Amino acid sequence: MPAVNFFSEDISFKPQHPRKITAWIKACILEEKKPLGQLNYIFCSDKYLLQMNQDYLNHNTLTDVITFAHEDADKISGDIFISIERVEENAKKFNVLFNDELHRVMIHGVLHLVGYKDKTSAAKAEMQKKEDAYLSLRL
Secondary structure, X not given: XXXXXXXXXXXXXXXXXXXXXXXXXXXXXXXXXXXXXXXXXXXXXXXXXXXXXXXHHOOOOOOOEEEEXXXXXXXXEEEEEEXXXXXXXXXXXXXXXXXXXXXHHHHHHHHHHHOOOXXXXXXXXXXXXXXXXXXXXXX
C-alpha cells in the first residue's frame, strides 16, 4: 500500500503538518507520472548521517540528505535520511525559513528516486528548477 512515513533516528523531530506534507509529496510524485510505493523519511543528526555517508557511500563529508532506493523499480520507494542540523545550518546560510529548506531537501530526495541526478552543473540546474517548481505547489 502506498505510504509516506516519518521517523527520527537519533534525535527527536517531527515535521509540522505531516498530512499536508504527505499530500504535497504525493502530488509531486503524481506530476512525475510515477506511482508511489513506500517512502520513508528518517530525520537524524549530522553525526548519524556522516556515519552513513562514510559507511555506505565512502564520503567523509557532512550532507543534508542521503537517499536509498528500494528494490521496487515500478514505484517511487525508498528511504530518505535528512540531517536536521544541516537543514538548520543551510536555512541560516541561505537566509530562508527552516521549513522551506526542509521541504526543499525532502523533495530533493524524491527527485533522486524519480531518477534526477545532481553530479554535473547542468543536472544540478535541472534539479533545482524541479525543486523550485514543486516548492511552489506546496498545499
